Amino acid sequence: MKILTDEETRDILVESGLDAPRNAAFALRKVTEPVAYGWHEHPYHQIIYARKGTTQVEGQEGVHLLPAGHAVWISAHVPHRTMIRDVDGVSLFFRVSPGDGKLRKIEIFPVTPVLREMVFYALRWPEGEREECPIAASFFRTLLLLVQEKCDAIRAGNFVLPRARHPGLVRAMDAARADPGTVGLEAVLRVAGMSERSFRRHFRRETGMSWQHWITQARLFHAAVLLGQGERVTHVAAEVGYASMSAFARAFSQVIGVAPLQYQKRSRGMDEEPPPGRGELS
Numbered sequence: 697m698k699i700l701t702d703e704e705t706r707d708i709l710v711e712s713g714l715d716a717p718r719n720a721a722f723a724l725r726k727v728t729e730p731v732a733y734g735w736h737e738h739p740y741h742q743i744i745y746a747r748k749g750t751t752q753v754e755g756q757e758g759v760h761l762l763p764a765g766h767a768v769w770i771s772a773h774v775p776h777r778t779m780i781r782d783v784d785g786v787s788l789f790f791r792v793s794p795g796d797g798k799l800r801k802i803e804i805f806p807v808t809p810v811l812r813e814m815v816f817y818a819l820r821w822p823e824g825e826r827e828e829c830p831i832a833a834s835f836f837r838t839l840l841l842l843v844q845e846k847c848d849a850i851r852a853g854n855f856v857l858p859r860a861r862h863p864g865l866v867r868a869m870d871a872a873r874a875d876p877g878t879v880g881l882e883a884v885l886r887v888a889g890m891s892e893r894s895f896r897r898h899f900r901r902e903t904g905m906s907w908q909h910w911i912t913q914a915r916l917f918h919a920a921v922l923l924g925q926g927e928r929v930t931h932v933a934a935e936v937g938y939a940s941m942s943a944f945a946r947a948f949s950q951v952i953g954v955a956p957l958q959y960q961k962r963s964r965g966m967d968e969e970p971p972p973g974r975g976e977l978s
Contacts, residue, residue: 697730697731697732697779697781698729698730698731698732699731699732700731700732700733700734701734702734702735702736703734704734705733705734705735705736705777706734706736708733709736709738712724714738714740714789715738715739716739717739717740717791719791720790720791720833720836721788721789721790721791721818721832721836721840722788722789722818722821722822723786723787723788723789723815723818723819723821723822724786724787724788724789725785725786725819726744726783726784726785726786726787728780728782728783729782730780730781730782731779731780732777732778732779732780733777733778733779733780734777735775735776735777736775736776736777737772737773737774737775737776738772738773738789739772739773739791739792740772740789740790740791740792741769741770741771741772741789741790741791741792742769742770742772742787742788742789742790743767743768743769743770743787743788743789743790743815743843744762744767744768744770744778744785744786744787745766745767745785745786745787745788745807745812745815746762746763746764746765746766746767746783746784746785747764747765747784747785747786747812747965748764748782748783748784748785748962748963748964748965749764749780749781749782749783749784749785749924749963750762750763750764750780750781750782750783750920750921750924750925750963751768751778751779751780751781751783752778752779752917752921753768753770753776753777753778753779753802754776754777754778754779755770755774755775755776755801755802756774756775756801756859757801757802757856757858757859758856758857758858758859759856759857759859759873759917760802760804760855760856760857761804761855761856761857761917761920761952762804762855763804763855763920763952763953763954763959763962763963764924764959764962764963764965765806765807765962766804766805766806766807766855767804767805767807767815767843768802768803768804768805769802769803769804769805769843769847770801770802771801771802772792774801774802776802781921781924781925782924782925784965786815786816786818786819788815788818788839790836790840802856803847803850803854804850804854804855804856805843805846805847805850805854806846806850806953808846811839811842811843811846814835814838814839814842815839817835818835818836818839820832855952857910857913857914857917858902858903858904858905858910859903860898860899860902860903861902862898862902864887864888864889864890864895864898865888865895865898865899865902867887867888867889868884868885868887868888868895869910871883871884871887872884872911872914873914873918876911876914876915876918876936876937877915877918877934877935877936877937878937879911881907884907895907912947912951913951915936915937915938916936916947916948916951916952918935918936919932919933919935919936919944919948919956920948920952920959920963922935922936923956923959923960923963924959924960924963924964926960926964929941929945929956929957929960932944932956933945933956944956
């Protein structure tokens with residue numbers, strides 16, 4: 697995986713024209729090799745739709761998993777960094793408008809078949825919305841309204857692994873994410889330099905969930921990445937600490953929403969029709 701510094705990431709934004717608003721809305725088709733972008737922000741609202749591949753978006757509140765078949769909303773001027781693994785999808789950008797403040801900073805939402813077709817159809821206008829094209833203006837506004845409706849309807853905090861501010865908790869989380877399959881509470885407490893009682897109390901206060909809930913979600917997020925890379929389901933289950941395949945499949949389905957094998961097929965683009973080509977509706 698290519699890892700970009702914050703400065704290298706900002707240079708890419710400038711080269712792509714994303715450092716300053718140009719049109720009211722536009723879409724870009726993205727097929728990319730594994731890459732990790734540094735911390736950045738831009739003056740547009742952004743929507744990333746992943747037809748296949750695995751993406752993680754880290755913001756101030758936590759790490760968000762973007763499964764294939766879903767999209768992520770990133771509000772304008774929100775600092776974030778993105779890790780992309782073999783993603784085929786579309787990025788949409790919208791200029792900030794009055795009333796956008798009610799939208800959450802980063803949110804993952806499922807993409808319906810109709811919305812998916814609209815996302816690809818937006819590529820019909822490679823230069824984005826222009827005043828001389830009222831159809832484009834109407835289309836992008838409708839698309840944005842549908843996305844807002846979808847975000848309003850879902851549960852807040854979907855597909856997110858919360859972060860903490862307490863230094864001890866931050867150290868514990870970093871250690872756990874480095875080796876989620878085998879890390880135990882005793883090792884985490886040593887890294888945090890905290891007693892178990894204090895650790896559990898501070899952890900729930902800052903993340904809104906128990907340590908067991910958090911580490912289970914961290915393991916399943918890691919499992920999603922491994923499945924997206926084509927690892928065998930049995931190997932992934934063992935790698936993230938599950939001795940029972942049925943227990944792993946049950947936990948994965950509960951958190952991610954689909955069975956491990958179905959998720960793997962979707963991430964690798966094996967369970968759906970090819971995407972529409974350059975704005976042509978299928």
